[in-house]
Amino acid sequence: MTGQSRSMNEILKDRLRATQDIAEANMEQLRLNQKASGMMVLDMKDERDGIADSAHETAQARNDAALEANVDRIGRLEARLSALDEELEAAIKEQG
Numbered sequence: 166m167t168g169q170s171r172s173m174n175e176i177l178k179d180r181l182r183a184t185q186d187i188a189e190a191n192m193e194q195l196r197l198n199q200k201a202s203g204m205m206v207l208d209m210k211d212e213r214d215g216i217a218d219s220a221h222e223t224a225q226a227r228n229d230a231a232l233e234a235n236v237d238r239i240g241r242l243e244a245r246l247s248a249l250d251e252e253l254e255a256a257i258k259e260q261g
Contacts, residue, residue, distance in 0.1 A: 183246045
């Protein structure tokens with residue numbers, strides 16, 4: 166930093182945005198998990214029907230990659246929120 170603190174209002178705006186981004190990422194995680202569950206059901210059906218080569222393996226791989234990438238995104242967003250909380254705490258101490 167340049168030695169000049171940001172206002173609490175600016176920090177709170179960034180914190181709100183980070184919280185919204187986390188909520189959005191969590192919704193995406195839920196959607197991807199539901200999609201993965203649906204594909205598992207299709208796998209069980211294929212297995213029951215004796216189908217050896219599943220046509221949806223590529224879709225499963227893409228979904229698995231998206232799940233992993235989204236977990237990483239959530240981790241980054243949570244780290245950002247934690248940093249903003251620390252910045253907010255420092256700003257409160259500075260004002261008090």
